[in-house]
Each structure stands twice: as structure tokens, then as C-alpha cells.
Amino acid sequence: MLLMPQRDWQWIYNDAYGVLSVSLGSDMEFLTPYKVKLLIPDALTAMQFNVEHAKFYIEFVERLSKTMTIADAVKVQLALNATAAHYLLKPQMPKSWFFDTSAICVYSELAKIFQLRCQGVNVDVMVVESNIQASLVMLLSPNLLLSDTKQLQQFECIKVMNDRLHPVKASRQIAAA
Structure with missing residues (x-):
């Protein structure tokens, strides 16, 4: 419902x-x-x-x-x-240093799904807020270890520069929750 x-x-x-x-x-x-x-x-x-x-x-x-x-x-x-x-949420500064740069230029928009790559791990994220340079994204994957002391849980948000957003292949299905 x-x-x-x-x-x-x-x-x-x-x-x-x-x-x-x-x-x-x-x-x-x-x-x-x-x-x-x-x-x-x-x-x-x-x-x-x-x-x-x-x-x-x-x-x-x-x-x-x-x-x-x-x-x-x-x-x-x-x-x-x-x-x-x-x-x-309080405004955030981008924390792009955790993520690999994408070789493909993407267009970020509300509710669009992308991947972020961190330490060789790909995770799915959804755009919650977007502008020309950066996007606030919500983690769809269960969790993400950013460093030895910092991690994101499912549905938590992080702001990243748009050059960190990797497109999701069209044939792939996304399962959230």
C-alpha cells in the first residue's frame, strides 16, 4: 500500500x-x-x-x-x-576522497541510481539532492566501510562530487531493502 x-x-x-x-x-x-x-x-x-x-x-x-x-x-x-x-540533515561538504573517480561523465538527478567505488567495493546509491558539481546520495547497499574507523549504514547519506558517480548498467536490477 x-x-x-x-x-x-x-x-x-x-x-x-x-x-x-x-x-x-x-x-x-x-x-x-x-x-x-x-x-x-x-x-x-x-x-x-x-x-x-x-x-x-x-x-x-x-x-x-x-x-x-x-x-x-x-x-x-x-x-x-x-x-x-x-x-x-545539516548541510555537508563533499567527502569524495573516499571514492574512485569515474571515467564516464554522468547527469545526476533526483532519485537516480549510481554506484560508488570505495576500496575496490561497489555500492549502490540514490541521489537525494543534486547540483552541477555535487550530489547528496543515500546508500542503498547494506553498509559501506569507508575507512578503519568510519562506515555508512543503509539509507545514510554522504555528499560526493559528481565525478565519483559511476553509471549502473541498464541490465542490472537494483534491490533496495
């Missing part, structure tokens, strides 16, 4: 789990992976899932529907995480 935004949706910082969540009415809550240190100050107080958030969410779901054959529940999960990342 594809969830569409409702007037009673709101962002809440969930103290019990230590992450941002979305209250989807009286009996449902969606937990994002985003912890307090990654969030803007406004995300720590209850705030409406406003019209701008709803438009982004719906556009993201529509783009996913056109490019991927995945369950509605996965679309909702990706779109809610992407909306949270787009509006409520």
Missing part, C-alpha cells in the same frame, strides 16, 4: 531510538536512520510534514515508480528517508 501524505503527519525526534521519525497518524511511526548530530536544530522539535515536504515526497515516489520495479513499502521507505535527508 502506497502511503500518501496526510495533514496529521509530522516530524518528531524519537528520544527512545535516538533518531528522527515521521508520525504517520495516531498508530504509525516511521524511523529514519538520522541521528541528532546529523540533523538541523529544527528537526529536534515536532514540526509539520508541510506542503513542500509532501511535494518532494510525491515527486520522489513518482520518479521511483518510473525507474524501478519495487514494492510500494520500499518506495515509501526510500521516499520518507529521502525527504528527511533533503530537508532536515
Whole structure:
């Protein structure tokens, strides 16, 4: 079942789990992976899932529907995480040094899937925010070891220069979650 935004949706910082969540009415809550240190100050107080958030969410779901054959529940999960990342994460500087440069020039756009290569490992990522030089991407793969002390978990975001984005071969199917 594809969830569409409702007037009673709101962002809440969930103290019990230590992450941002979305209250989807009286009996449902969606937990994002985003912890307090990654969030803007406004995300720590209850705030409406406003019209701008709803438009982004719906556009993201529509783009996913056109490019991927995945369950509605996965679309909702990706779109809610992407909306949270787009509006409520602190701005990031690119951390491109972790990743190999791509030999192919790509066009980055919202909800497009690419690969990043780090220490000989390829992982799938999805664009959450894009500009001409860099993109904020969400990790679709289960996890990624960036260094001995730093790793990304599924659905966490990192900003990279667009020259680090490797195209995904068209014949390959992407499984998220």
C-alpha cells in the first residue's frame, strides 16, 4: 500500500531510538536512520510534514515508480528517508576522497541510481539532492566501510562530487531493502 501524505503527519525526534521519525497518524511511526548530530536544530522539535515536504515526497515516489520495479513499502521507505535527508540533515561538504573517480561523465538527478567505488567495493546509491558539481546520495547497499574507523549504514547519506558517480548498467536490477 502506497502511503500518501496526510495533514496529521509530522516530524518528531524519537528520544527512545535516538533518531528522527515521521508520525504517520495516531498508530504509525516511521524511523529514519538520522541521528541528532546529523540533523538541523529544527528537526529536534515536532514540526509539520508541510506542503513542500509532501511535494518532494510525491515527486520522489513518482520518479521511483518510473525507474524501478519495487514494492510500494520500499518506495515509501526510500521516499520518507529521502525527504528527511533533503530537508532536515545539516548541510555537508563533499567527502569524495573516499571514492574512485569515474571515467564516464554522468547527469545526476533526483532519485537516480549510481554506484560508488570505495576500496575496490561497489555500492549502490540514490541521489537525494543534486547540483552541477555535487550530489547528496543515500546508500542503498547494506553498509559501506569507508575507512578503519568510519562506515555508512543503509539509507545514510554522504555528499560526493559528481565525478565519483559511476553509471549502473541498464541490465542490472537494483534491490533496495
